[in-house]
Amino acid sequence: MDRLKVVIVGDSFVGKTSFTMRLVNDVFPEKHVPTVSDKSKVDFSFEGFRFTIDVFDSAGGEDFHRLRHLLYPMTDLFFLCFALNDLTSYNNVVNYWLPELRHHQPSVPIILIGTKSDLEQTVMADCKSLMQSYPKVKILLRCSAKTASGVHDIVEAAVAICLRKRKLKQKKKCIIL
Ligand SMILES: Nc1nc2c(ncn2[C@@H]2O[C@H](COP(=O)(O)OP(=O)(O)OP(=O)(O)O)[C@@H](O)[C@H]2O)c(=O)[nH]1
Numbered sequence: 001m002d003r004l005k006v007v008i009v010g011d012s013f014v015g016k017t018s019f020t021m022r023l024v025n026d027v028f029p030e031k032h033v034p035t036v037s038d039k040s041k042v043d044f045s046f047e048g049f050r051f052t053i054d055v056f057d058s059a060g061g062e063d064f065h066r067l068r069h070l071l072y073p074m075t076d077l078f079f080l081c082f083a084l085n086d087l088t089s090y091n092n093v094v095n096y097w098l099p100e101l102r103h104h105q106p107s108v109p110i111i112l113i114g115t116k117s118d119l120e121q122t123v124m125a126d127c128k129s130l131m132q133s134y135p136k137v138k139i140l141l142r143c144s145a146k147t148a149s150g151v152h153d154i155v156e157a158a159v160a161i162c163l164r165k166r167k168l169k170q171k172k173k174c175i176i177l
């Protein structure tokens with residue numbers, strides 16, 4: 001079975017842990033317990049392949065800005081989260097998180113996730129212009145950890161992106177040989 005490493009980042013309170021718990025245990029924790037760092041895993045099948053996804057949940061708080069990058073090496077894909085009802089969390093995607101990921105892991109693909117889609121959506125994310133500035137941003141998807149809407153689609157997109165990247169790498173190796 002193939003293994004993928006996914007790291008979840010974004011501001012505190014956007015719902016990274018809730019998303020992870022919905023994905024891994026299919027539950028929704030109502031309470032916010034600030035994360036320090038957490039690792040869990042989930043098995044997933046896609047196009048006849050079976051994957052184990054190691055999900056690294058990170059702390060969004062500023063206190064952890066200097067430590068968080070220790071999670072980044074060997075990452076296959078980032079889930080970069082903002083809350084669809086919190087403009088500040090989206091502005092921080094643009095002004096803080098994307099520059100941070102490009103600085104530490106410039107070649108790792110990113111899925112942008114708008115969380116809390118069950119609440120009123122006040123953020124108009126301009127994904128096209130973000131993708132132009134940051135080609136590693138592959139797609140913007142919306143989800144709700146509360147209702148589970150969109151969560152499966154995000155994992156499917158993640159696996160498809162990683163699979164495509166690995167196939168491309170193998171192709172390049174074959175050409176060199
Ligand atoms: N309505 C709604 N609330 C959500 C959703 N996801 C998370 N929440 C709530 O938002 C709050 C913060 O969620 P967390 O998952 O703890 O946030 P986090 O991003 O992990 O925060 P840090 O660990 O501090 O970085 C909690 O009270 C959750 O119940 C969602 O999809 N819908």
Ligand SMILES: [Mg+2]
Pocket residue numbers: 016017018033034035057058059
């Ligand atoms: Mg958390």
